[in-house]
Amino acid sequence: xxxxxxxxxxxxxxxxxxxxxxxxxxxxxxxxxxxxxxxxxxxxxxxxxxxxxxxxxxxxxxxxxxxxxxxxxxxxxxxxxxxxxxxxxxxxxxxxxxxxxxxxxxxxxxxxxxxxxxxxxxxxxxxxxxxxxxxxxxxxxxxxxxxxxxxxxxxxxxxxxxxxxxxxxxxxxxxxxxxxxxxxxxxxxxxxxxxxxxxxxxxxxxxxxxxxxxxxxxxxxxxxxxxxxxxxxxxxxxxxxxxxxxxxxxxxxxxxxxxxxxxxxxxxxxxxxxxxxxxxxxxxxxxxxxxxxxxxxxxxxxxxxxxxxxxxxxxxxxxxxxxxxxxxxxxxxxxxxxxxxxxxxxxxxxxxxxxxxxxxxxxxxxxxxxxxxxxxxxxxxxxxxxxxxxxxxxxxxxxxxxxxxxxxxxxxxxxxxxxxxxxxxxxx
Amino acid sequence: xxxxxxxxxxxxxxxxxxxxxxxxxxxxxxxxxxxxxxxxxxxxxxxxxxxxxxxxxxxxxxxxxxxxxxxxxxxxxxxxxxxxxxxxxxxxxxxxxxxxxxxxxxxxxxxxxxxxxxxxxxxxxxxxxxxxxxxxxxxxxxxxxxxxxxxxxxxxxxxxxxxxxxxxxxxxxxxxxxxxxxxxxxxxxxxxxxxxxxxxxxxxxxxxxxxxxxxxxxxxxxxxxxxxxxxxxxxxxxxxxxxxxxxxxxxxxxxxxxxxxxxxxxxxxxxxxxxxxxxxxxxxxxxxxxxxxxxxxxxxxxxxxxxxxxxxxxxxxxxxxxxxxxxxxxxxxxxxxxxxxxxxxxxxxxxxxxxxxxxxxxxxxxxxxxxxxxxxxxxxxxxxxxxxxxxxxxxxxxxxxxxxxxxxxxxxxxxxxxx
Numbered sequence: 034x035x036x037x038x039x040x041x042x043x044x045x046x047x048x049x050x051x052x053x054x055x056x057x058x059x060x061x062x063x064x065x066x067x068x069x070x071x072x073x074x075x076x077x078x079x080x081x082x083x084x085x086x087x088x089x090x091x092x093x094x095x096x097x098x099x100x101x102x103x104x105x106x107x108x109x110x111x112x113x114x115x116x117x118x119x120x121x122x123x124x125x126x127x128x129x130x131x132x133x134x135x136x137x138x139x140x141x142x143x144x145x146x147x148x149x150x151x152x153x154x155x156x157x158x159x160x161x162x163x164x165x166x167x168x169x170x171x172x173x174x175x176x177x178x179x180x181x182x183x184x185x186x187x188x189x190x191x192x193x194x195x196x197x198x199x200x201x202x203x204x205x206x207x208x209x210x211x212x213x214x215x216x217x218x219x220x221x222x223x224x225x226x227x228x229x230x231x232x233x234x235x236x237x238x239x240x241x242x243x244x245x246x247x248x249x250x251x252x253x254x255x256x257x258x259x260x261x262x263x264x265x266x267x268x269x270x271x272x273x274x275x276x277x278x279x280x281x282x283x284x285x286x287x288x289x290x291x292x293x294x295x296x297x298x299x300x301x302x303x304x305x306x307x308x309x310x311x312x313x314x315x316x317x318x319x320x321x322x323x324x325x326x327x328x329x330x331x332x333x334x335x336x337x338x339x340x341x342x343x344x345x346x347x348x349x350x351x352x353x354x355x356x357x358x359x360x361x362x363x364x365x366x367x368x369x370x371x372x373x374x375x376x377x378x379x380x381x382x383x384x385x386x387x388x389x390x391x392x393x394x395x396x397x398x399x400x401x402x403x404x405x406x407x408x409x410x411x412x413x414x415x416x417x418x419x420x421x422x423x424x425x426x427x428x429x430x431x432x433x434x435x436x437x438x439x440x441x442x443x444x445x446x447x448x449x450x451x452x453x454x455x456x457x458x459x460x461x
Numbered sequence: 462x463x464x465x466x467x468x469x470x471x472x473x474x475x476x477x478x479x480x481x482x483x484x485x486x487x488x489x490x491x492x493x494x495x496x497x498x499x500x501x502x503x504x505x506x507x508x509x510x511x512x513x514x515x516x517x518x519x520x521x522x523x524x525x526x527x528x529x530x531x532x533x534x535x536x537x538x539x540x541x542x543x544x545x546x547x548x549x550x551x552x553x554x555x556x557x558x559x560x561x562x563x564x565x566x567x568x569x570x571x572x573x574x575x576x577x578x579x580x581x582x583x584x585x586x587x588x589x590x591x592x593x594x595x596x597x598x599x600x601x602x603x604x605x606x607x608x609x610x611x612x613x614x615x616x617x618x619x620x621x622x623x624x625x626x627x628x629x630x631x632x633x634x635x636x637x638x639x640x641x642x643x644x645x646x647x648x649x650x651x652x653x654x655x656x657x658x659x660x661x662x663x664x665x666x667x668x669x670x671x672x673x674x675x676x677x678x679x680x681x682x683x684x685x686x687x688x689x690x691x692x693x694x695x696x697x698x699x700x701x702x703x704x705x706x707x708x709x710x711x712x713x714x715x716x717x718x719x720x721x722x723x724x725x726x727x728x729x730x731x732x733x734x735x736x737x738x739x740x741x742x743x744x745x746x747x748x749x750x751x752x753x754x755x756x757x758x759x760x761x762x763x764x765x766x767x768x769x770x771x772x773x774x775x776x777x778x779x780x781x782x783x784x785x786x787x788x789x790x791x792x793x794x795x796x797x798x799x800x801x802x803x804x805x806x807x808x809x810x811x812x813x814x815x816x817x818x819x820x821x822x823x824x825x826x827x828x829x830x831x832x833x834x835x836x837x838x839x840x841x842x843x844x845x846x847x848x849x850x851x852x853x854x855x856x857x858x859x860x861x862x863x864x865x866x867x868x869x870x871x872x873x874x875x876x877x878x879x880x
Contacts (some may be wrong), residue, residue: 140818394527405482406822
């Protein structure tokens with residue numbers, strides 16, 4: 034096993050790979066009482082089209098990764114949630130755009146039993162037509178819950194307005210309609226393609242002896258047989274540069290109008306390191322200009338250009354790139370004009386050395402605080418591995434970021450592909 | 462843990478651990494007012510967070526915390542049982558990780574500036590800033606009300622009343638009438654008339670912390686009576702349905718339990734509630750979700766400082782009678798002992814592990830220290846774990862015997878014309 038130590042942060046972890054290709058990470062936290070284990074696959078809601086290394090092509094209905102996550106908690110021996118509870122361990126799972134992860138936490142002295150259970154239930158799908166149908170009711174209630182939350186609805190509708198084919202336009206859980214059409218056979222096909230050990234990562238953050246943990250994992254894996262892994266790649270349809278709708282209005286039973294202005298940016302094909310650098314450069318530049326770091330921010334509030342709920346986020350992914358402004362603004366068109374006007378000023382504004390330095394400090398602090406929480410460590414490690422750049426490398430990129438890097442990232446940006454999404458009170 | 466009495470009703474508690482990369486400082490100000498003035502208190506919290514005499518603008522405040530490695534500072538108002546709490550919370554990275562041995566003193570001095578040197582002590586508070594923060598709070602309340610889950614939770618608490626109602630009463634009309642003087646009066650009351658506990662968790666030196674506490678938090682002694690626990694006496698049943706144009710109905714039930722953290726059999730009640738509705742093995746989850754697919758989530762939560770239990774779920778309205786019936790059936794099962802011994806053992810094991818894991822979480826450590834300071838060590842982690850080990854089916858049944866539904870509230874989804 035490979036030992037990696039970051040002395041500055043007093044953090045140590047070990048990496049190894051099982052014979053079947055499963056990557057295993059043990060992050061050693063000797064001062065903690067609890068253990069957190071995460072077993073994840075880089076299969077998320079983005080995976081609506083895939084191809085194997087043998088050039089076999091697949092298309093899936095939206096929400097299938099999330100549906101599969103629900104169904105894995107069922108086994109021939111009974112309900113998995115209950116089994117973990119019987120061991121005194123809390124188990125849960127999440128599906129995101131790029132990944133599905135199953136995890137448990139426990140402070141029990143017995144780690145071996147729940148760890149084996151985690152590996153066993155994730156590596157065994159046993160579903161029936163009847164259980165698949167039954168789950169549709171539960172998932173539909175879950176989707177309804179998110180849809181009637183105005184904030185999540187605003188984000189969902191914003192991406193839907195911006196993207197024609199990119200899976201960002203779909204809700205992670207799919208829609209009641211797409212969920213209703215998912216079959217047992219499709220779930221099994223998805224599972225077989227994406228849950229091979231060679232495609233997965235197991236991360237254990239624990240006070241226990243790392244060698245013992247590796248031994249438990251390897252013993253478990255050596256008893257199982259898997260078909261050869263054929264590799265799997267996510268595919269995307271060609272996405273036009275222009276947005277789907279320049280303006281969209283939705284009515285909900287709410288009292289405050291909410292709006293977003295999404296700026297669709299072109300996708301740049303580059304290395305993961307370079308992409309992460311661009312992402313930080315854009316992030317810091319936006320933060321310095323569109324937050325209370327900017328002295329003009331108070332004027333914007335005083336002049337009602339924005340409300341205290343004004344927010345900006347951005348993301349530069351491998352297949353998407355956007356900036357999203359949101360606010361609870363009573364006049365969304367004025368909000369759009371304001372943001373576009375300021376964006377054009379922003380393009381020509383250098384971030385100051387002082388602001389860049391303080392943002393670097395803040396990022397270092399955030400990284401350090403992440404080590405306080407065992408789940409943050411496992412989820413962070415897993416997401417970093419999918420993103421192609423570790424947190425430590427990312428911090429290194431941040432520390433070396435210059436004012437010129439930030440300026441180069443924003444000076445040629447084109448904000449003309451934009452979409453205004455409005456959620457209005459249905460009584461208005 | 463090291464506790465020092467700084468002044469009468471002003472205490473310092475230091476929990477030294479090198480488990481965490483940061484140093485957390487919380488200051489709890491406790492009073493027992495039952496006035497419905499949560500909006501006024503929340504506005505005070507916003508004003509204290511926004512700026513102070515030394516850091517007068519948002520820009521100065523943001524840069525201050527960014528520069529100090531993303532250090533955080535917040536002021537919030539909570540209600541736990543009958544304790545009205547102003548909670549000042551701050552986390553700064555431990556200086557040893559960034560080679561800055563001045564960070565701890567900076568953290569103390571910054572908290573002190575914001576809490577003890579607000580702008581209004583030195584000059585008239587700006588009306589435009591005051592109105593901006595009022596608008597911000599108003600929007601915050603509206604946003605909460607626009608979320609069906611938080612709206613229905615607050616509405617049910619308001620209908621129930623007592624201290625649950627005090628916390629849930631976020632009245633926008635009252636907010637409009639609040640003046641700067643009202644807020645200053647509230648500030649003076651809290652700083653001078655509450656029980657104060659300063660809690661510090663991190664890899665710190667006790668003497669250094671004591672030195673900074675004395676230097677930066679020189680509070681006066683105060684003569685205050687304080688308590689945290691009351692037992693709900695509500696007996697009027699309220700059943701209310703409200704319509705909203707949403708696609709899922711929210712059911713909120715409030716029960717009087719006659720059981721608080723001060724009762725000897727409270728650990729039995731906690732385990733009973735675990736059997737009822739906090740775990741995947743719980744009766745509610747199994748009967749309502751797993752067997753009948755009627756909801757995505759359903760939970761039962763104990764309010765052990767109030768003598769109250771809350772049950773909430775999101776369902777299709779057409780199933781409301783069935784779900785209400787199922788909930789009552791599961792409570793009856795606890796009262797009559799109609800649950801497997803294995804379910805009791807599973808729940809016990811889970812709770813013991815959850816309590817043990819509290820020592821890995823700063824917030825839980827803070828609350829554990831504080832609660833046991835106020836309640837004379839009635840619920841320390843070790844003591845509670847020992848009590849969990851003694852719980853039997855009979856003690857669970859006995860602890861649940863007085864559970865009584867007091868409030869049932871439904872936020873009802875839009876109904877199709879043919880229904």
